[in-house]
Amino acid sequence: MFDLPLFLNSSLLSIGVFHFFAAMITIVSLLVVVSQHPVKSAVFLVVDLFLLAGLYASMDSHFIAAIQILVYAGAIVVLFLFVIMLLNLKADSIKGLRFSAPEAAALLISFIGFLIMTFNVFRGQAPEGIKGGFSIEAIDANGGNTYMVAMRLLTTYIWPFELASMLILLAIVAAIVIAKKDKILKSLIQKELR
Amino acid sequence: MVPVEHYFVLATVMFFLGICGALFRRNLIMVLMSIELMLNAVNLVFIAAGRGNSSLDGQIMVVFVITVAACEAAVGLAMVIALFRKYGTVNTDFLRILRG
Numbered sequence: 001m002f003d004l005p006l007f008l009n010s011s012l013l014s015i016g017v018f019h020f021f022a023a024m025i026t027i028v029s030l031l032v033v034v035s036q037h038p039v040k041s042a043v044f045l046v047v048d049l050f051l052l053a054g055l056y057a058s059m060d061s062h063f064i065a066a067i068q069i070l071v072y073a074g075a076i077v078v079l080f081l082f083v084i085m086l087l088n089l090k091a092d093s094i095k096g097l098r099f100s101a102p103e104a105a106a107l108l109i110s111f112i113g114f115l116i117m118t119f120n121v122f123r124g125q126a127p128e129g130i131k132g133g134f135s136i137e138a139i140d141a142n143g144g145n146t147y148m149v150a151m152r153l154l155t156t157y158i159w160p161f162e163l164a165s166m167l168i169l170l171a172i173v174a175a176i177v178i179a180k181k182d183k184i185l186k187s188l189i190q191k192e193l194r
Numbered sequence: 195m196v197p198v199e200h201y202f203v204l205a206t207v208m209f210f211l212g213i214c215g216a217l218f219r220r221n222l223i224m225v226l227m228s229i230e231l232m233l234n235a236v237n238l239v240f241i242a243a244g245r246g247n248s249s250l251d252g253q254i255m256v257v258f259v260i261t262v263a264a265c266e267a268a269v270g271l272a273m274v275i276a277l278f279r280k281y282g283t284v285n286t287d288f289l290r291i292l293r294g
Binding site: 029061071079114131149 | 203
């Protein structure tokens with residue numbers, strides 16, 4: 001077992017450090033949404049994902065923190081940046097917020113939902129779920145977070161895991177077919193049909 | 195230990211910001227990025243609730259959410275590229291075929 005930095009250790013994570021992370025995540029999320037240029041938004045999204053990975057690590061979810069950085073910050077956001085680069089958008093098409101009656105109504109409804117959720121969170125105790133047998137101490141005693149997640153993922157949840165791989169395969173094929181130029185696709189289909 | 199409720203409030207704020215971005219940005223890429231933000235808020239809730247209940251299933255759910263997010267980003271961006279080829283814009287105001 002390697003030791004996390006002291007301030008990230010879950011039992012020692014002070015409420016102040018959490019509030020710092022929370023404030024940073026809120027500010028950076030706001031910047032993701034309001035930045036004028038998509039590249040800036042993507043970079044802020046990377047910062048946001050790293051901060052979230054820090055929070056996950058502070059909750060002893062080391063495996064999730066690692067794949068958050070590898071898959072999200074390393075692959076998905078790079079994909080976004082690639083597409084932004086490929087499209088080479090002109091300045092007038094990327095700017096601008098839109099505000100009209102349907103959007104205002106949607107904002108109002110989502111804000112009411114936000115208030116209801118926040119009110120419910122602050123009103124009292126969160127409903128007590130069934131306590132699983134995976135307390136932090138039990139996980140550490142049985143081989144650590146990554147080992148336990150892998151064991152559970154590859155035994156109990158093996159079928160969803162295999163289905164996820166099928167989903168990725170489908171997404172690869174779908175992305176290629178959708179993004180292909182029409183002429184190339186037509187000639188490919190013709191060749192297949194012949 | 196930070197109470198689980200704090201994480202829920204943070205995730206709610208993130209989700210709300212994601213909804214605002216998805217509704218108010220004109221650029222289709224920005225809409226997709228806001229959806230990623232919302233998915234991340236959901237991931238935070240899964241992990242916080244899983245830790246609060248001493249369960250690993252929240253973390254396993256997050257693995258699947260990240261898988262679906264990757265697929266969604268790949269297919270969504272492919273659609274953005276196809277739309278840009280066809281119409282020369284990714285501004286949602288000009289893509290109004292389905293709006294009637």
